[in-house]
Amino acid sequence: MSASLTRRLILPAMVLGTTLLSGLALFSGGGASAEPGTTAEPLVISSKVATAQSQVRAIAPPAAYQTGRENSGSANSSVQVYKNGSLVSYGNKHITYVAPPKDLIPLGEALYMQNCASCHGTKANGVAADNTPGGYPNLRGLGPATIDFWIESGRMPAADPREVQAGRKTPKLSTEQAHAIAAWVNSLSPATPYIPIVHSPGTADTSDGFSLFALNCAACHTITGGGDALAKNTYAPSLRNIPSTQVAEAIRTGPGNMPRFTGNLSDEQVRNIVGYVTGNIQHPVNPGGFGLGGLGPVAEGFIGLALGVGILALIGFWIGDRT
Amino acid sequence: MSDAPQEERTPVSLATATSDDPHMQPLARDPERTERLIAIAMFFGILGIIGFGVAYWFNADAWVYGFTMGIGVLLLGFGITAWGKYLMPKGPFVEERHELRGTDEERESLAAAVVQRGGGILGRRKLLGGVAGLGLAAFGIVAAFPLVRSLGPLPKKTLTKTDWRRGSYLVDSTGRPVHVDDLAVGGIVTVFPKGYQDTESGQAVDQTVLIRLTTENFTTRPGRETWGPAGYVAYSKLCSHLGCPVGLYEQQLQSLVCPCHQSMFDVTNGCVPTFGPAPRPLPQLPIYVDGRGYVRAQSDYKEPVGPGYWERS
Numbered sequence: 001m002s003a004s005l006t007r008r009l010i011l012p013a014m015v016l017g018t019t020l021l022s023g024l025a026l027f028s029g030g031g032a033s034a035e036p037g038t039t040a041e042p043l044v045i046s047s048k049v050a051t052a053q054s055q056v057r058a059i060a061p062p063a064a065y066q067t068g069r070e071n072s073g074s075a076n077s078s079v080q081v082y083k084n085g086s087l088v089s090y091g092n093k094h095i096t097y098v099a100p101p102k103d104l105i106p107l108g109e110a111l112y113m114q115n116c117a118s119c120h121g122t123k124a125n126g127v128a129a130d131n132t133p134g135g136y137p138n139l140r141g142l143g144p145a146t147i148d149f150w151i152e153s154g155r156m157p158a159a160d161p162r163e164v165q166a167g168r169k170t171p172k173l174s175t176e177q178a179h180a181i182a183a184w185v186n187s188l189s190p191a192t193p194y195i196p197i198v199h200s201p202g203t204a205d206t207s208d209g210f211s212l213f214a215l216n217c218a219a220c221h222t223i224t225g226g227g228d229a230l231a232k233n234t235y236a237p238s239l240r241n242i243p244s245t246q247v248a249e250a251i252r253t254g255p256g257n258m259p260r261f262t263g264n265l266s267d268e269q270v271r272n273i274v275g276y277v278t279g280n281i282q283h284p285v286n287p288g289g290f291g292l293g294g295l296g297p298v299a300e301g302f303i304g305l306a307l308g309v310g311i312l313a314l315i316g317f318w319i320g321d322r323t
Numbered sequence: 324m325s326d327a328p329q330e331e332r333t334p335v336s337l338a339t340a341t342s343d344d345p346h347m348q349p350l351a352r353d354p355e356r357t358e359r360l361i362a363i364a365m366f367f368g369i370l371g372i373i374g375f376g377v378a379y380w381f382n383a384d385a386w387v388y389g390f391t392m393g394i395g396v397l398l399l400g401f402g403i404t405a406w407g408k409y410l411m412p413k414g415p416f417v418e419e420r421h422e423l424r425g426t427d428e429e430r431e432s433l434a435a436a437v438v439q440r441g442g443g444i445l446g447r448r449k450l451l452g453g454v455a456g457l458g459l460a461a462f463g464i465v466a467a468f469p470l471v472r473s474l475g476p477l478p479k480k481t482l483t484k485t486d487w488r489r490g491s492y493l494v495d496s497t498g499r500p501v502h503v504d505d506l507a508v509g510g511i512v513t514v515f516p517k518g519y520q521d522t523e524s525g526q527a528v529d530q531t532v533l534i535r536l537t538t539e540n541f542t543t544r545p546g547r548e549t550w551g552p553a554g555y556v557a558y559s560k561l562c563s564h565l566g567c568p569v570g571l572y573e574q575q576l577q578s579l580v581c582p583c584h585q586s587m588f589d590v591t592n593g594c595v596p597t598f599g600p601a602p603r604p605l606p607q608l609p610i611y612v613d614g615r616g617y618v619r620a621q622s623d624y625k626e627p628v629g630p631g632y633w634e635r636s
């Protein structure tokens with residue numbers, strides 16, 4: 001290959017290479033590119049967030065976690081099961097909310113002290129070991145679904161407690177261990193919602209689920225569920241590969257910056273949303289063959305244009321090169 | 324592909340080149356082998372086209388269509404291009420261009436023909452000229468109609484008024500009225516005035532976000548002491564920048580974020596913009612809780628909702 005030809009191929013090769021790399025990132029991530037990593041100045045940012053959280057706590061005590069509407073995640077549901085005088089499960093034909101078994105409480109206490117107490121405090125009230133209150137969330141009165149969601153989605157124990165937003169990762173604790181910790185924390189200050197079991201979300205009304213998803217969820221998570229960046233280094237995570245229980249837990253408890261959907265969504269509506277997310281969102285039909293992460297027309301247009309222009313440039317150089 | 328030592332060749336005229344001229348020889352060093360390679364490529368291209376036909380016949384997936392057709396067109400195109408590139412006379416050839424500008428005589432006679440004879444011929448038919456002019460004028464006037472007719476209905480009062488009235492129930496998209504016990508702290512719901520959740524104006528200007536900040540009465544600005552009963556606050560969902568639905572509520576940051584241009588509004592402080600291009604706060608809807616616990620509107624918005632317009636910057 002002559003020197004002049006090499007020189008001429010540099011530009012199109014760079015275009016093509018960059019495009020292929022970004023395309024690979026899109027394919028492999030499946031929306032992961034919308035989840036920024038730890039920022040360069042975690043300390044500065046985390047102090048802002050801590051301020052925001054303590055303000056929120058001032059006006060939003062955990063006790064106000066309930067709804068008065070029936071069949072919307074709180075105990076006032078069609079079916080309530082008591083055992084030895086305590087509510088062990090409640091719900092209806094759409095969702096059953098189950099309390100973690102009480103015999104797991106001793107195990108849960110031990111696991112909590114190992115994995116959680118250094119930040120959330122030995123009393124689970126957000127007062128850390130060094131007695132500085134306000135820096136970490138108070139876990140009391142949140143209900144088992146909240147505790148279970150944060151542990152089972154791998155967000156807790158946090159990789160770096162200073163990061164702006166704990167990211168989803170491979171869970172460190174098993175489902176049973178998560179339930180154990182939820183059981184112990186809930187025994188300190190019993191509350192609902194319990195852990196939701198969504199009944200056969202595969203048969204839910206996904207048409208209604210889509211409407212509700214578009215109205216309530218798509219603004220942040222995007223209409224394809226790929227997630228997107230939000231304000232102040234926060235982001236809405238991708239909804240791919242999230243089991244039905246965690247989808248329902250997130251809707252009912254509002255983890256992090258997500259709003260808490262309680263009385264404005266009935267259990268039937270939540271089941272329809274869960275059915276839509278675990279069905280259509282997580283198993284998208286891509287008639288063109290490639291979904292490109294479902295990141296929207298800008299990303300798709302960029303890939304199409306850059307890839308197409310790169311290849312066309314290579315072909316153009318080949319055709320035009322006569323000597 | 325062009326590993327051959329490159330000899331300098333001066334361009335010759337194609338018309339005068341003889342068949343034994345070096346310019347007429349193909350670029351390929353081994354034309355027979357190149358021909359075979361090109362033929363093989365085109366053969367696979369034909370297979371691709373046939374494969375497309377088969378796939379189409381059997382109603383295959385869309386990506387199979389694209390793959391087979393792409394292979395076919397790509398390889399056939401490669402063959403044709405390579406044929407021209409490696410097996411046609413390698414040149415280079417030149418073809419001299421003749422002078423583009425006409426002579427002065429030609430230009431003068433043409434001008435005379437158009438202006439004098441043409442003008443005279445047109446001037447003979449004054450009636451037709453007038454009618455044609457009238458037609459053009461009518462066409463021009465009619466062509467301006469879309470400016471008036473096709474820009475959509477006039478906004479009428481929706482610029483300054485919505486369908487919210489004193490006593491309007493706040494209902495969700497299914498028409499269910501919101502009760503004071505419904506939302507937990509940190510909850511949000513998009514609401515409409517009862518009866519307008521399915522109407523055009525309801526979808527356009529009435530849409531409102533209802534957020535529960537706390538369980539106590541909440542005052543967002545001085546003078547709005549009664550607007551936030553039981554911690555509920557209601558804001559117009561239309562961004563004051565360009566009217567996008569401001570649906571991103573971040574409950575820890577207590578911010579409403581507009582998805583279009585990332586304007587942020589402070590929910591606890593009357594939704595004044597804290598970031599982004601939005602020029603004004605989101606209007607707050609005064610609400611109250613009635614005797615049976617339903618959340619209702621005290622009145623319409625006190626200021627126009629949505630983006631600015633000609634009388635409001």
